[in-house]
Amino acid sequence: MNKLFGKKTFEKQALDHLDSLYFGALKLTGHREDAEDLVQETYQKAFNHFSQLKDLEKCRLWLYRIMINTWKNWSTKRFREFSPDNLEEWEGSMTQSADVKPQSHQMDPEADLIRKELWEAVESALTRLHPNYRMAVILSDIEGFSYKEISELMEWPMGTVMSRLSRARSLLARILTTYKEET
Amino acid sequence: MSCSFREYLSPYSDGELDTRKAEEIQEHLENCGLCREELNFMRQIRDSLQQRAASTKAPFHLKEKILSETRQAERKVFIPRWNFARAATLVAAVLFAFILAFYYWPQGKDSFTDLVDTLVKYHAVYGPGGKSLRLESSDSREAAIWFKKKLGLEFSVPNAAFAGYSLKGADAFEQEGRKFAYLKYQRDGKIVGYIIFKDSAFSIDLPETVTVGKIKLQVGKKGETNLAVWKKEGLVYLILTNENRSELLEYAQRCIELF
Numbered sequence: 001m002n003k004l005f006g007k008k009t010f011e012k013q014a015l016d017h018l019d020s021l022y023f024g025a026l027k028l029t030g031h032r033e034d035a036e037d038l039v040q041e042t043y044q045k046a047f048n049h050f051s052q053l054k055d056l057e058k059c060r061l062w063l064y065r066i067m068i069n070t071w072k073n074w075s076t077k078r079f080r081e082f083s084p085d086n087l088e089e090w091e092g093s094m095t096q097s098a099d100v101k102p103q104s105h106q107m108d109p110e111a112d113l114i115r116k117e118l119w120e121a122v123e124s125a126l127t128r129l130h131p132n133y134r135m136a137v138i139l140s141d142i143e144g145f146s147y148k149e150i151s152e153l154m155e156w157p158m159g160t161v162m163s164r165l166s167r168a169r170s171l172l173a174r175i176l177t178t179y180k181e182e183t
Numbered sequence: 184m185s186c187s188f189r190e191y192l193s194p195y196s197d198g199e200l201d202t203r204k205a206e207e208i209q210e211h212l213e214n215c216g217l218c219r220e221e222l223n224f225m226r227q228i229r230d231s232l233q234q235r236a237a238s239t240k241a242p243f244h245l246k247e248k249i250l251s252e253t254r255q256a257e258r259k260v261f262i263p264r265w266n267f268a269r270a271a272t273l274v275a276a277v278l279f280a281f282i283l284a285f286y287y288w289p290q291g292k293d294s295f296t297d298l299v300d301t302l303v304k305y306h307a308v309y310g311p312g313g314k315s316l317r318l319e320s321s322d323s324r325e326a327a328i329w330f331k332k333k334l335g336l337e338f339s340v341p342n343a344a345f346a347g348y349s350l351k352g353a354d355a356f357e358q359e360g361r362k363f364a365y366l367k368y369q370r371d372g373k374i375v376g377y378i379i380f381k382d383s384a385f386s387i388d389l390p391e392t393v394t395v396g397k398i399k400l401q402v403g404k405k406g407e408t409n410l411a412v413w414k415k416e417g418l419v420y421l422i423l424t425n426e427n428r429s430e431l432l433e434y435a436q437r438c439i440e441l442f
Contacts, residue, residue, distance in 0.1 A: 010253065011250065011253065015246065015249070015250075018241045018245070018246060018249070019236075019239060019240050019241050020236065021241075022239065022240075022241035022242075022245065023235075023236045023239045026239070036242065036245050039241065039245060039249075040245065040248060040249060040252070043249045043252070043253070044249075044252060044253075047252075047253045122228055122231045122232060122235070123232075123235060126232070137228075137232070138232075140197060141228065141229040141232045141233065142232050142233060142236045146197075146199070147194070147197065147199045162193070162194050162199070163190075165193050165194075165197070166190055166192070166193035166194070169193050169225050169228065170189075170193075172228055173221065173224050173225075173228075176224075176228070
């Protein structure tokens with residue numbers, strides 16, 4: 001335990017980010033139970049290594065780093081889906097399944113979908129993204145981390161952060177366009 | 184969409200482009216409907232995700248589970264430390280008590296007895312024809328100032344202008360880290376020594392206790408020297424004389440009256 005901050009500080013600082021981490025974990029795993037297990041393991045590790053956190057301002061980033069590393073280990077062991085090796089292959093199948101029509105994603109969410117429907121559509125689309133793309137969107141759009149922070153968290157070069165995020169958004173748009181056309 | 188600016192829309196929406204490039208994109212957006220639409224779409228996705236995230240709460244049982252685990256882990260971590268701390272404190276306390284007992288209980292009295300022996304011998308060297316005093320003065324105020332300057336000790340120096348005694352002078356010496364103030368009074372060939380030193384732990388068992396005012400004097404004899412000892416406010420006062428006991432007590436009373 002970090003003598004400087006103490007248990008109460010850990011509880012206050014780290015648990016303040018619980019909802020945020022849980023949402024990220026939900027998007028990462030796609031399953032409620034897996035998300036809970038992932039968050040629980042993250043907090044266990046965080047508690048055991050709280051002394052390594054030197055700057056409380058970076059607590060959320062630090063927690064995310066633990067969660068992502070834990071998730072990577074899980075993925076390597078259990079899912080093998082975090083590996084970038086299959087990214088191109090995955091994207092090929094994704095593009096096919098999304099039945100992309102380049103000019104067809106002109107939609108007016110306010111007119112065509114009520115907000116709840118848009119949420120559901122976006123969430124559904126997000127779960128269909130490759131974990132690397134999904135992660136890029138979660139860290140940038142939901143968590144608001146900078147490209148530099150994402151680069152550190154994911155151990156990707158800055159250029160990769162930029163291209164993956166751009167690609168992920170583009171794919172999301174395509175999926176949502178397809179969704180809109182189907183409904 | 185095949186616009187060449189498309190790849191920059193994502194970093195532009197995140198504010199990650201340098202100023203020049205951002206201005207270029209901004210200018211382009213004014214003229215390109217497709218890019219504007221794409222950018223709006225990105226922002227809508229982001230807003231939607233952020234709103235969804237904001238409305239998602241971790242289940243209560245998850246928070247409880249985490250709190251329970253961290254508290255359990257803390258007990259595992261801290262209980263041995265607490266035991267160790269307690270054991271260390273106990274050992275330290277026993278050691279400290281042992282050291283105190285070693286220095287102050289059996290040996291303490293012996294060492295103070297030795298100290299009194301030393302002081303008696305010290306007093307003896309200022310007898311007739313003996314060692315001369317560093318301050319030769321009959322002025323008690325001058326002696327008090329001298330001690331304050333020399334030893335940092337402040338106390339009332341009796342002028343002893345009674346029963347024919349007069350102040351002869353003062354000296355100071357050190358013994359085992361203690362600083363001693365010595366005053367010499369004389370009447371004819373008879374000498375009274377008055378020694379003052381700091382020692383709140385000082386104790387000595389002399390055969391007789393005499394109360395003068397609120398002060399308890401211990402009175403005894405070392406060889407031919409009669410002595411009276413008392414303590415007040417961290418200072419030890421010792422009177423030594425070869426005169427008889429009643430003169431010793433009279434002199435001690437005179438000193439105590441000065442307090």
